[in-house]
Amino acid sequence: MQLKIVMAQLNPLVGDIDGNAQKVLVAIEQAQQQGADVLVFPELMLTGYPPEDLLLRPSIKPRVDRSLARICAAVGDIYVVVGYPRLRAEGLFNCAGVIHRGMLIAEYDKQELPNYRVFDEKRYFVAGIQATVVNIRGVPVGISVCEDIWQLAPIQRAKTAGARLLLNLNASPFHVGKQHEREQLLQTRAREGDMPIVYVNLVGGQDELIFDGGSLVVDAQGDAQFIAPSFEEGLFAVDVAWDGQQCTIARSESPAPLARVESVYRALVLGVRDYVNKNRFNGVVLGLSGGIDSALTLAIAVDALGADRVEAVMMPFRYTAQISIDDAADEARRLGVNYRSIPIEAIYNSLIEALAPEFENRPLDKTEENIQARCRGVLLMAISNKKGSMVLTTGNKSEMAVGYSTLYGDMAGGLDVLKDVPKTLVFELSNYRNTIAPVIPQRVIDRPPSAELAPDQKDQDTLPPYDELDRILELYVEHDYSLDAIVAEGFERDVVARVIRMVDLNEYKRRQSPVGIRISQRGFGRDRRYPITSGWKAGD
Numbered sequence: 001m002q003l004k005i006v007m008a009q010l011n012p013l014v015g016d017i018d019g020n021a022q023k024v025l026v027a028i029e030q031a032q033q034q035g036a037d038v039l040v041f042p043e044l045m046l047t048g049y050p051p052e053d054l055l056l057r058p059s060i061k062p063r064v065d066r067s068l069a070r071i072c073a074a075v076g077d078i079y080v081v082v083g084y085p086r087l088r089a090e091g092l093f094n095c096a097g098v099i100h101r102g103m104l105i106a107e108y109d110k111q112e113l114p115n116y117r118v119f120d121e122k123r124y125f126v127a128g129i130q131a132t133v134v135n136i137r138g139v140p141v142g143i144s145v146c147e148d149i150w151q152l153a154p155i156q157r158a159k160t161a162g163a164r165l166l167l168n169l170n171a172s173p174f175h176v177g178k179q180h181e182r183e184q185l186l187q188t189r190a191r192e193g194d195m196p197i198v199y200v201n202l203v204g205g206q207d208e209l210i211f212d213g214g215s216l217v218v219d220a221q222g223d224a225q226f227i228a229p230s231f232e233e234g235l236f237a238v239d240v241a242w243d244g245q246q247c248t249i250a251r252s253e254s255p256a257p258l259a260r261v262e263s264v265y266r267a268l269v270l271g272v273r274d275y276v277n278k279n280r281f282n283g284v285v286l287g288l289s290g291g292i293d294s295a296l297t298l299a300i301a302v303d304a305l306g307a308d309r310v311e312a313v314m315m316p317f318r319y320t321a322q323i324s325i326d327d328a329a330d331e332a333r334r335l336g337v338n339y340r341s342i343p344i345e346a347i348y349n350s351l352i353e354a355l356a357p358e359f360e361n362r363p364l365d366k367t368e369e370n371i372q373a374r375c376r377g378v379l380l381m382a383i384s385n386k387k388g389s390m391v392l393t394t395g396n397k398s399e400m401a402v403g404y405s406t407l408y409g410d411m412a413g414g415l416d417v418l419k420d421v422p423k424t425l426v427f428e429l430s431n432y433r434n435t436i437a438p439v440i441p442q443r444v445i446d447r448p449p450s451a452e453l454a455p456d457q458k459d460q461d462t463l464p465p466y467d468e469l470d471r472i473l474e475l476y477v478e479h480d481y482s483l484d485a486i487v488a489e490g491f492e493r494d495v496v497a498r499v500i501r502m503v504d505l506n507e508y509k510r511r512q513s514p515v516g517i518r519i520s521q522r523g524f525g526r527d528r529r530y531p532i533t534s535g536w537k538a539g540d
Helices: 017-033 052-056 060-074 146-150 153-160 178-193 260-278 292-305 322-335 345-359 366-387 397-402 423-436 442-446 466-478 483-487 493-505 507-511
Strands: 002-009 038-040 079-088 091-100 103-109 133-136 139-145 165-170 197-201 203-206 209-212 216-218 224-227 234-242 247-249 283-287 310-314 338-341 389-393
Touching: 002 017, 002 197, 017 038, 017 060, 017 079, 017 234, 038 165, 060 079, 060 091, 060 103, 079 165, 091 139, 103 139, 139 146, 139 153, 146 153, 146 165, 146 178, 153 178, 178 197, 178 216, 178 224, 203 260, 209 260, 224 234, 260 283, 260 292, 260 423, 283 292, 283 366, 292 310, 292 322, 292 423, 292 442, 310 322, 310 366, 322 338, 322 442, 345 366, 366 389, 397 423, 397 466, 397 493, 423 442, 423 466, 466 483, 466 493, 483 493, 493 507
Parallel strands: 002 038, 038 079, 139 165, 165 197, 283 310, 283 389, 310 338
Antiparallel strands: 002 234, 079 091, 091 103, 133 139, 197 216, 203 209, 216 224, 234 247
16 A cells, blocks of 8 residues: 655745635646645645734634635645644644544644744643544554654654554754754654654744744654655655655655755845835835944845846945945845945934034033934835835844944844845855855955944954854853853954943843844744843843
8 A cells, every 4th residue: 555645845925814725726626637645735724823922812713614615615635734723712723634524634733842942832722632543545644743843742642543554744944954953853753653744834924933844754663765855836746655664765866965154044035025015115225324233134035036126325434434325236236236325424414413402511422423323224214105115124142142233323224134144144145145156345344343333343343253243142042141151252252241231231132123033042033022121130
């Protein structure tokens, strides 16, 4: 006996239940034409993931019910496994339904509800307790959902109930190294359950989260027999043989795994594309300063949307170096985007003149620097309003962590592409992008970073070197090290204390910053929720 199982690695839109159901229907038609026996979709395919408080809307149940009825009517002699929320008397369940010949023949309720990092499923769902095993053309097939595979109990229950093959529906978000973690995990679970696992993952961007696909199939020994492409939609088939006792997987050719930097770059491109398109913006506009952050952001935007949907604006001031003006124009030319220069000198002078009575007898300080940034923010937001383009901000994780940014200035916009990308990784990504085509001038990568808000200003005038800063930030932000623990890693105490203090003091800025694409295990957003008003001290 042999089963042809198709994994539907698709990109739904959260909340678009009718539209997502239509994607399911198209996939069913294609899979049936391919002669598939089983078609498996990701977790919560009908609502998209995560639906958040949409799950609390009373109207969600009839919408899901209507879509399920449409899907059931389209299913012939194929087994379709699809994820959706199911409201019962006991509460709301994260459910996977099995549909065959027009009928919903079985349902499985997710047993393990994640409530850490970006997940808060216990806010919405009730945990299931029973295994679900379905006889599919004589093969006893177990069903599980996402977090269930990260815990031992669900697969043990499925095995006890007679399962010899496990289908696992996922909405597993990306972070650096996540695919390797999944492969290691599935190897362990397959051996513990003594059965192959078909792991089907979501793909696409949803606000700050990126789902990278990478659906895979492992045999009972845990060896990967097929891995689907990362960051790509598609239907991917595998053949499973059944001898009456156990299932074996026919090995299929898989794409080469992505290197770390390439995976991050592709995640950022997908995140920009989906955020802009799913929110129905005409395109994007960004301030192009001649620095490395805006240069990288521009390249990502063009790769995501095409040059015709990207506008770059240089906004020079008296402190802007000629090399920055030249490099910005060069970047725009290389990438073929709509480019213009709008000087801010006259705008700045008007504001300073209007504020003169307020500033009388007070020395120049950060206030004047911030006014420059806010002049630029006003211009970009005006272009956004007039043209229906979203403003991309260009601040990186290092800057966002320590508050090296201006509220209502360079932080004004709809999406911060590099919000979870440390400065050192910005350099790596820029060099990587230039291996595809040299779109970022080398001297932009080589020049010391500067905000150019004051004469001869350099980032390192006020910040530690970025390789040092980023390591301290990684330990404090992503791994929760204390001051003493970071110092024990070889850093000077005064430097660590100053960095930690800057991180803690600037929570109020981050709360008002645009959403950013998450590529680490602890980004500024859903991952990290700290109070703005706090008596917490750097040494705690």
